[in-house]
Amino acid sequence: MIAVLLAIYGHGVPGEAQAAYRREAIGAFSPFARSGAWEISRWTGPQREIGFAADELVPSWTADTPEGSWLRVEVRVPGSGWYVMGRWAYGESGIRRTTVKGQADATGTVAADVLRLSGPVTSYQLRATLLRRPGSAVRPVLRSLGAVASARGVPAKGSAGAAWGRELGVPRKSQLAHADHGGRAWCSPTSTAMVVGYWGRGPRPAEIAWVRRSDPDPAVDHAARHTSDRAYGGSGNWAFNTAYAGAFGLEAFVTRFPSLAAAEPLIASGVPFVASLSFTAEELGRDSDGHLVVVTGFTAEGDVIANDPAARGVRVVLPRDAFERAWVRSSSGTAYVIHPQGRGLPAGVVTE
Structure with a gap:
């Protein structure tokens, strides 16, 4: 690990x-x-x-x-x-x-x-x-x-419990609703759009006028276009996603957490985060070699509540230990932290 x-x-x-x-x-x-x-x-x-x-x-x-x-x-x-x-x-x-x-x-x-x-x-x-x-x-x-x-090292342990039983009202957006024009690969921009929307931000009507009228959620198309990395060939670039959120006047950065316990103070303070991970069917019910979800809270028992853009209905509850193991193993606990300017973050999330 x-x-x-x-x-x-x-x-x-x-x-x-x-x-x-x-x-x-x-x-x-x-x-x-x-x-x-x-x-x-x-x-x-x-x-x-x-x-x-x-x-x-x-x-x-x-x-x-x-x-x-x-x-x-x-x-x-x-x-x-x-x-x-x-x-x-x-x-x-x-x-x-x-x-x-x-x-x-x-x-x-x-x-x-x-x-x-x-x-x-x-x-x-x-x-x-x-x-x-x-x-x-x-x-x-x-x-x-x-x-x-x-750096890789000894697995971190911890069970803070500070956010157990709390769920944030992050709007639910589905990448599957855009599957006919590339959405099956849009987990990152869809997750970013959810958090940007949670803070009441997003593109103005004039900025999404190019999106077809039948589209179910133009903000997702906008995020996918504006996070696209020409060399990478997709919209999954971590830094491009946080830079996109920053274009709406939000503070945003990529960080890594050694455990879910280390990230729980964000949820406790009302700040959702986007987690990047890969996992197996044995861990989370299906296979993925790279996916992003919005962590919106924790059950009373500490399991993860997430908005999964690739899940039907979007909201899912994921077993804590399996999620944490997959997240830390696959991406070293990579997360997008996005919040309004002037809103303080819990101690330890950012060091100057």
Whole structure:
């Protein structure tokens, strides 16, 4: 089994760090249909000490990217160069929202949204570059940038009970309702759309006007389109999903939990979370090599109540031990945490 030691931080970028732009030719590295020169503003974070020897890093961010602007996020560890973890923008400005294939060396390998390290590291550094068309007056803003570091270890144990008997009223959305146009692979954006909707946010009518009138839930189609990763070939990129939630003024990040007990304070404080996991039929009644659900609460006995976008009726109750075992084993307890700005989170969920 896998347990997770984790450190995550999130912070804004000082305004002055985004005030000065210079022109830079990025050629073939442009995610737009046409390449060439772009005006850029770059912020490089400090070297961050993790506090233990980690073997994986998952960055995530939120940003405002007006039409004609975009964001590039990179990470490096001691002895490595900069790995590109995403080229991202919200909107329909022609951006080829994408991760970058083929990044592998003696230090690590980028597997879409995860940097897998060849050996343990104890620190890392993040860099963000904001880009806009030359001469443009638009001003993209990086609102938060962070990463979760994790390591395999002794399985975590715990049974907090703080949220047992509580269920949050997260709206239920089904990916199966969109099966005729790709929805069978939309568990991640459907889950993200549920949590965005829980906080009363989502696309405006003009932003979903392109969705056919017969569609049962245009917000799901919108989320799937705006989280699509060109290189990955789908909408399951973890950081792209939290960045999408951030486009609606929410705080959002990817983290990892060593156990359900560690995540229970979120539910107790009224914050649902999206869990990424794979599982077998023996564990949860069917097989999946990668799925996401919204954890909305716990029964009085501690079993997991979830909105499963691939389940008929959506709401399911899942056995606690089997869910926890599959979640921690398969994704090291990966979760999306999405909440309104200014709403505090329980102690231990984020460390600065």
